[in-house]
Amino acid sequence: xxxxxxxxxxxxxxxxxxxxxxxxxxxxxxxxxxxxxxxxxxxxxxxxxxxxxxxxxxxxxxxxxxxxxxxxxxxxxxxxxxxxxxxxxxxxxxxxxxxxxxxxxxxxxxxxxxxxxxxxxxxxxxxxxxxxxxxxxxxxxxxxxxxxxxxxxxxxxxxxxxxxxxxxxxxxxxxxxxxxxxxxxxxxxxxxxxxxxxxxxxxxxxxxxxxxxxxxxxxxxxxxxxxxxxxxxxxxxxxxxxxxxxxxxxxxxxxxxxxxxxxxxxxxxxxxxxxxxxxxxxxxxxxxxxxxxxxxxxxxxxxxxxxxxxxxxxxxxxxxxxxxxxxxxxxxx
Amino acid sequence: xxxxxxxxxxxxxxxxxxxxxxxxxxxxxxxxxxxxxxxxxxxxxxxxxxxxxxxxxxxxxxxxxxxxxxxxxxxxxxxxxxxxxxxxxxxxxxxxxxxxxxxxxxxxxxxxxxxxxxxxxxxxxxxxxxxxxxxxxxxxxxxxxxxxxxxxxxxxxxxxxxxxxxxxxxxxxxxxxxxxxxxxxxxxxxxxxxxxxxxxxxxxxxxxxxxxxxxxxxxxxxxxxxxxxxxxxxxxxxxxxxxxxxxxxxxxxxxxxxxxxxxxxxxxxxxxxxxxxxxxxxxxxxxxxxxxxxxxxxxxxxxxxxxxxxxxxxxxxxxxxxxxxxxxx
Numbered sequence: 001x002x003x004x005x006x007x008x009x010x011x012x013x014x015x016x017x018x019x020x021x022x023x024x025x026x027x028x029x030x031x032x033x034x035x036x037x038x039x040x041x042x043x044x045x046x047x048x049x050x051x052x053x054x055x056x057x058x059x060x061x062x063x064x065x066x067x068x069x070x071x072x073x074x075x076x077x078x079x080x081x082x083x084x085x086x087x088x089x090x091x092x093x094x095x096x097x098x099x100x101x102x103x104x105x106x107x108x109x110x111x112x113x114x115x116x117x118x119x120x121x122x123x124x125x126x127x128x129x130x131x132x133x134x135x136x137x138x139x140x141x142x143x144x145x146x147x148x149x150x151x152x153x154x155x156x157x158x159x160x161x162x163x164x165x166x167x168x169x170x171x172x173x174x175x176x177x178x179x180x181x182x183x184x185x186x187x188x189x190x191x192x193x194x195x196x197x198x199x200x201x202x203x204x205x206x207x208x209x210x211x212x213x214x215x216x217x218x219x220x221x222x223x224x225x226x227x228x229x230x231x232x233x234x235x236x237x238x239x240x241x242x243x244x245x246x247x248x249x250x251x252x253x254x255x256x257x258x259x260x261x262x263x264x265x266x267x268x269x270x271x272x273x274x275x276x277x278x279x280x281x282x283x284x285x286x287x288x289x290x291x292x293x294x295x296x297x298x299x300x301x302x303x304x305x306x307x308x309x310x311x312x313x314x315x316x317x318x319x320x321x322x323x324x325x326x327x328x329x330x331x332x333x
Numbered sequence: 334x335x336x337x338x339x340x341x342x343x344x345x346x347x348x349x350x351x352x353x354x355x356x357x358x359x360x361x362x363x364x365x366x367x368x369x370x371x372x373x374x375x376x377x378x379x380x381x382x383x384x385x386x387x388x389x390x391x392x393x394x395x396x397x398x399x400x401x402x403x404x405x406x407x408x409x410x411x412x413x414x415x416x417x418x419x420x421x422x423x424x425x426x427x428x429x430x431x432x433x434x435x436x437x438x439x440x441x442x443x444x445x446x447x448x449x450x451x452x453x454x455x456x457x458x459x460x461x462x463x464x465x466x467x468x469x470x471x472x473x474x475x476x477x478x479x480x481x482x483x484x485x486x487x488x489x490x491x492x493x494x495x496x497x498x499x500x501x502x503x504x505x506x507x508x509x510x511x512x513x514x515x516x517x518x519x520x521x522x523x524x525x526x527x528x529x530x531x532x533x534x535x536x537x538x539x540x541x542x543x544x545x546x547x548x549x550x551x552x553x554x555x556x557x558x559x560x561x562x563x564x565x566x567x568x569x570x571x572x573x574x575x576x577x578x579x580x581x582x583x584x585x586x587x588x589x590x591x592x593x594x595x596x597x598x599x600x601x602x603x604x605x606x607x608x609x610x611x612x613x614x615x616x617x618x619x620x621x622x623x624x625x626x627x628x629x630x631x632x633x634x635x636x637x638x639x640x641x642x643x644x645x646x647x648x649x650x651x652x653x654x655x656x657x658x659x660x661x662x
Contacts, residue, residue, distance in 0.1 A: 189387065222601070
């Protein structure tokens with residue numbers, strides 16, 4: 001395997017709150033290779049967004065801070081990098097798109113003005129060249145009549161169009177890595193299908209890697225090559241997409257996959273559930289954070305935090321004292 | 334005509350809700366938003382009618398118009414044969430006991446300054462049902478019905494997670510023993526692992542208490558799981574209606590087909606051909622002439638642009654399967 005594009009190792013992020021210090025991300029380690037799509041999956045508060053923000057150096061500080069660990073991008077350490085250098089990487093090498101495009105776009109500038117600034121700064125273009133590049137980029141993301149839209153304000157566009165503008169802005173400087181935080185969650189399903197298709201197409205064209213942060217396992221199944229499942233600030237499983245869905249090793253990943261309603265003809269009377277609820281990050285259990293909801297938990301689970309270790313198939317990892325058995329039906333190639 | 338059944342608990346006929354758009358110097362009505370534009374369906378005791386559609390299609394307005402939380406512009410709503418829309422305010426209050434609503438956002442729909450017991454008791458207090466001691470007993474029963482213990486009764490909503498707040502909202506809706514509940518996106522704000530708990534609770538209430546639900550959601554997988562009948566809504570109209578099974582096995586309307594194919598499937602081994610719709614939903618203030626879907630439809634014909642399609646039954650045998658599309662007219 002070649003050197004990964006992004007290498008996150010033992011990353012720990014904490015936030016100070018009135019009620020105490022919260023560890024939002026705990027010992028996070030994963031790799032992203034060039035041109036691959038990796039899903040970062042989990043429920044609200046699991047630390048997926050914080051992890052994504054940390055890669056761009058966007059953790060609000062205070063109250064947040066990276067306590068330890070490293071984030072290496074193309075061999076370069078990003079943790080502790082001065083803001084001026086981080087700014088050069090942002091947009092130029094790593095871009096981010098957010099869930100709600102209306103809050104990420106500036107309402108008092110036209111689409112064109114917002115894009116032109118970025119293009120002039122990063123690609124050293126003149127204003128006229130930058131405007132042409134902006135129109136070209138808007139056309140690439142499938143925005144209808146880009147030459148007119150470029151002079152419109154964000155409120156004149158629909159949610160799907162705004163998200164396309166966000167993508168156009170994020171990709172306008174040809175980044176190697178795109179962090180997409182719930183990019184389609186605020187959109188209707190038919191619009192979501194359009195936007196996801198567009199991201200996949202552009203990814204091929206620009207040869208970029210994508211970290212897709214989402215709670216939607218359907219979106220992950222259709223777009224990602226690997227998925228990282230997080231629970232309560234820790235990675236519980238990191239597996240190739242086919243392995244994760246066919247043979248989830250961690251009981252949480254298994255429960256999550258079983259509990260989603262699916263469109264099927266043999267409808268179930270009752271959905272399988274994960275009992276209980278996510279523990280409060282301020283009062284975490286001593287051992288495995290999933291132990292009190294887990295049907296397989298025993299004494300050791302209450303005492304020791306399970307570490308993320310290679311889990312049988314290929315490059316898969318699982319953090320569980322009693323992982324579900326790996327089925328070796330399919331030979332690994 | 335829909336499957337209006339003489340014995341139906343709820344019968345909605347040609348319901349319309351238009352919102353006026355005011356403008357100009359005198360704030361005159363300059364346009365109408367046809368949020369609900371002639372919707373008919375019926376619902377029996379202990380059944381769930383799932384209403385699915387994308388944002389702005391009018392599904393929430395329809396739910397509220399049935400309860401007269403929005404005053405409908407036209408049509409009829411019969412509950413146990415009584416026309417809800419013909420009732421005076423005082424009579425309406427009596428009928429409201431039979432109809433309740435569960436809202437999407439469990440963070441906004443519960444008063445932050447009242448305890449759980451006060452919230453659940455409120456409908457009993459408003460309708461003066463039972464002596465105070467009886468109401469207290471009823472609160473304990475209702476908490477048990479939604480799977481919560483007595484110890485929560487003096488706590489406040491902010492102490493609970495989304496799923497538990499939604500249970501409190503459901504307990505409040507159950508307080509008056511309603512026949513019919515509108516559940517407006519009740520699980521959309523919840524995480525997956527909690528969502529399935531609440532869906533199972535709603536299914537249990539339907540079976541054990543015979544409550545009829547109008548279940549509104551944008552999520553076709555959730556709708557397919559909970560519903561007996563499903564109506565697919567687009568720009569204020571129901572474009573297709575069938576049993577959950579028929580709609581899944583054999584969707585007829587091009588919009589339903591596109592909607593079903595657009596849902597990401599949580600299984601990487603299924604590779605499907607996706608119907609990707611062009612463009613966006615038109616504004617309900619200025620809907621296209623003819624079929625409302627013709628601007629995005631891959632199978633559009635000449636008459637779709639001018640004439641609105643009639644609703645026809647394409648179901649086999651006794652099965653009602655209604656479609657409003659010129660392909661079947």
